[in-house]
Amino acid sequence: MPLLEIKNLSVQFQTRHGIVNAVRDVNFSLEKGELLGIVGESGSGKSVGMLAVMGLLAGNGRITEGEIWFNGRNISPVAEEFKNDPKGYDRYMKQIRGKDLSMIFQDPMTYLNPVLKIGTQITEGIIKHEKCSKQEAKKRAIALMQQVGIPSAEERFSQYPFEFSGGMRQRIVIAIALSCNPKLIIADEPTTALDVTVQAQIIDLLKAIVKEQDTSIIMITHDLGVVAKMCNSVNIMYAGKVVEHGTIDDIFYRPQHPYTKGLLNSVKTHDSTKRQSLSSIPGTPPDLLKLNTGCAFMPRCREAMKICKDYLPEAASFGEEQYASCWHYCKEHADRIVSKQSERMMSEEVS
Amino acid sequence: MVKYIMKRLGMGLVTMFFLITITFFLTRIMPGSPFETENITPTMLAAMEENYGLDKPIDQQYLMYIKELLHGNLGVSYKKTGVSVNRLISTGFPVTLKLGLISFAVALVIGIMIGIWMSVTRKNSVRGGLLTASTLFISVPNFVLAIVLMLFFGVKLNWLPVLWTGSFKSYILPVTALAVYPIAEISRLVHSSFSEAINQDFVVMANSKGLGKARVHLVHILKNALIPLVTVAGPMIAFQITGSFVVENIFTIPGIGKEFVNSVNNRDYTVIMGLTIFVGGIIIIANLLSDISCALVDPRIKLDKSK
Numbered sequence: 001m002p003l004l005e006i007k008n009l010s011v012q013f014q015t016r017h018g019i020v021n022a023v024r025d026v027n028f029s030l031e032k033g034e035l036l037g038i039v040g041e042s043g044s045g046k047s048v049g050m051l052a053v054m055g056l057l058a059g060n061g062r063i064t065e066g067e068i069w070f071n072g073r074n075i076s077p078v079a080e081e082f083k084n085d086p087k088g089y090d091r092y093m094k095q096i097r098g099k100d101l102s103m104i105f106q107d108p109m110t111y112l113n114p115v116l117k118i119g120t121q122i123t124e125g126i127i128k129h130e131k132c133s134k135q136e137a138k139k140r141a142i143a144l145m146q147q148v149g150i151p152s153a154e155e156r157f158s159q160y161p162f163e164f165s166g167g168m169r170q171r172i173v174i175a176i177a178l179s180c181n182p183k184l185i186i187a188d189e190p191t192t193a194l195d196v197t198v199q200a201q202i203i204d205l206l207k208a209i210v211k212e213q214d215t216s217i218i219m220i221t222h223d224l225g226v227v228a229k230m231c232n233s234v235n236i237m238y239a240g241k242v243v244e245h246g247t248i249d250d251i252f253y254r255p256q257h258p259y260t261k262g263l264l265n266s267v268k269t270h271d272s273t274k275r276q277s278l279s280s281i282p283g284t285p286p287d288l289l290k291l292n293t294g295c296a297f298m299p300r301c302r303e304a305m306k307i308c309k310d311y312l313p314e315a316a317s318f319g320e321e322q323y324a325s326c327w328h329y330c331k332e333h334a335d336r337i338v339s340k341q342s343e344r345m346m347s348e349e350v351s
Numbered sequence: 352m353v354k355y356i357m358k359r360l361g362m363g364l365v366t367m368f369f370l371i372t373i374t375f376f377l378t379r380i381m382p383g384s385p386f387e388t389e390n391i392t393p394t395m396l397a398a399m400e401e402n403y404g405l406d407k408p409i410d411q412q413y414l415m416y417i418k419e420l421l422h423g424n425l426g427v428s429y430k431k432t433g434v435s436v437n438r439l440i441s442t443g444f445p446v447t448l449k450l451g452l453i454s455f456a457v458a459l460v461i462g463i464m465i466g467i468w469m470s471v472t473r474k475n476s477v478r479g480g481l482l483t484a485s486t487l488f489i490s491v492p493n494f495v496l497a498i499v500l501m502l503f504f505g506v507k508l509n510w511l512p513v514l515w516t517g518s519f520k521s522y523i524l525p526v527t528a529l530a531v532y533p534i535a536e537i538s539r540l541v542h543s544s545f546s547e548a549i550n551q552d553f554v555v556m557a558n559s560k561g562l563g564k565a566r567v568h569l570v571h572i573l574k575n576a577l578i579p580l581v582t583v584a585g586p587m588i589a590f591q592i593t594g595s596f597v598v599e600n601i602f603t604i605p606g607i608g609k610e611f612v613n614s615v616n617n618r619d620y621t622v623i624m625g626l627t628i629f630v631g632g633i634i635i636i637a638n639l640l641s642d643i644s645c646a647l648v649d650p651r652i653k654l655d656k657s658k
């Protein structure tokens with residue numbers, strides 16, 4: 001049984017300009033001990049998808065559909081068990097958040113509370129979940145700080161975030177995520193705010209953690225280089241959908257989806273000393289408020305066909321793990337797919 | 352930190368000096384003499400003025416005053432024969448201080464609670480109602496409220512005493528009159544800073560640890576939300592103490608407020624000056640204390656200022 005299995009997950013935001021479908025029908029799974037990368041341009045729904053798993057969506061966001069199987073239980077707020085019991089959902093999530101499931105955030109400047117001591121911020125989760133005394137929690141916190149490479153941890157325990165450098169703060173955030181030996185850590189661009197040498201240290205640290213502890217990591221990043229260094233497999237996201245999934249080798253040597261190919265090209269053609277950026281694919285990321293009904297990548301796709309605009313392609317498999325959603329690989333089933341989607345559209349229009 | 356406090360104290364002394372000088376000369380410019388009454392003869396008037404040194408040139412009077420002041424002596428009242436200003440303050444101020452601090456403490460507790468309530472309620476009608484009420488009460492002067500409360504609860508319903516007795520009951524109306532404005536002010540302040548803090552990233556992080564709602568709200572958010580409150584708390588306390596003068600008069604409370612109003616009516620120069628200097632000192636010290644407490648609450652400030 002996979003540690004995490006996500007089925008048909010969709011997330012919506014209510015905004016002044018209309019409804020934003022930030023995550024659209026996402027499916028993937030993660031085995032114990034696996035390191036999964038999630039890659040995509042800004043706004044593709046990487047963070048929102050994972051915040052939805054954590055149950056930490058902003059107030060205007062909600063999961064409209066989908067199953068989130070974690071550790072054998074469906075922790076989606078729309079699951080049978082929870083859909084009429086939001087309080088029960090809340091209670092259960094508070095039990096596992098920070099314990100079995102924890103998150104490392106992108107910007108250690110803003111995610112640490114500026115007016116609370118570092119020690120307090122590390123120990124509070126331990127005290128809550130492990131039901132241990134303050135002294136016990138402090139001992140563990142200092143050990144954690146040493147584990148993530150913070151020198152003179154004992155002294156620094158009673159300092160405030162502003163007394164730490166960016167890299168040190170990110171180590172603190174990692175220590176907090178690790179504090180209760182979680183089964184899964186979601187790391188949302190943990191290195192983006194840091195300079196290159198610190199980035200490498202943090203990546204090594206995360207790799208060491210996975211090796212030492214029985215932890216899985218989902219690594220959200222813009223940077224294919226980070227994925228190549230760390231992960232076993234990758235989800236490529238575009239406009240709220242996972243358009244391709246595969247092992248590192250699949251994605252780097254046998255990319256199938258035109259968007260993945262574009263990403264790889266943009267990395268290759270870049271001067272390797274410069275910061276690699278994904279936005280070098282011609283065209284702009286899609287406006288989620290004005291998506292076509294078909295493949296969202298169509299306006300920027302060099303291989304686009306007529307059918308791409310109005311109808312969604314289905315996922316096609318390549319080998320054991322890899323799959324990609326592009327009309328080039330599901331053309332044979334075009335009739336079936338098109339009639340299915342037209343039917344659905346018609347019934348939606350009626351209702 | 353110590354250097355910063357010394358600097359602020361020095362600035363406070365300079366401010367005090369200007370305050371003393373200006374009030375001194377202003378009271379002398381005020382038309383009329385403190386001893387002028389309808390049936391006083393010019394010779395008696397001259398004798399009285401000589402007795403209190405008012406016949407001397409003004410610069411000499413000023414120097415004498417400063418000299419006495421440096422010895423902590425604020426002079427004697429011209430009107431209440433034989434009563435020193437120090438004595439007036441030492442009997443009246445404890446009453447004023449107690450009233451001010453009680454009303455501030457009440458305002459702090461209630462204001463913070465209402466502020467949090469406004470921020471976390473999901474009912475827009477509750478939030479809107481509280482906001483409107485606070486806007487309304489900010490613009491009502493405390494003496495108007497004092498009169499209204501007195502007429503309603505004291506005279507009409509006869510629930511609470513109208514005149515001061517020093518009992519617990521006689522505190523209720525003046526404290527209420529004094530607390531309403533700071534409650535409105537504090538609740539609005541807490542509401543705006545709390546609603547801002549609630550959307551910060553560190554709240555997401557706190558929630559990601561699985562912490563309970565109480566801890567996230569009362570430790571993580573409130574501690575941040577109180578920083579702006581601490582910056583205004585000092586001046587607010589000073590205002591609570593000094594702003595109660597008219598209310599004291601309405602409820603016949605024997606604090607320094609009553610003395611102040613009397614002294615102005617009577618042209619009792621030394622009392623006016625003594626109380627002005629005293630109140631000025633309180634305001635300056637309150638401001639200094641509030642800056643220090645800011646540094647204690649917000650650890651980031653310490654560093655900036657010690658540099």
Ligand SMILES: Nc1ncnc2c1ncn2[C@@H]1O[C@H](COP(=O)(O)OP(=O)(O)OP(=O)(O)O)[C@@H](O)[C@H]1O
Binds near residue numbers: 014044049059222
């Ligand atoms: N609270 C919100 N209200 C409305 N829209 C939102 C909200 N949060 C996110 N979105 C929208 O959801 C989409 C996906 O956002 P998300 O943060 O997941 O992007 P991302 O892939 O993590 O991008 P980045 O690389 O910039 O972090 C974006 O279009 C964003 O504007």
Ligand code: SF4
Binds near residue numbers: 295303326327328
């Ligand atoms: S479905 Fe069409 S538009 Fe979308 S990626 Fe494939 S070819 Fe390009």
Ligand SMILES: [Mg+2]
Binds near residue numbers: 046048
């Ligand atoms: Mg993101």
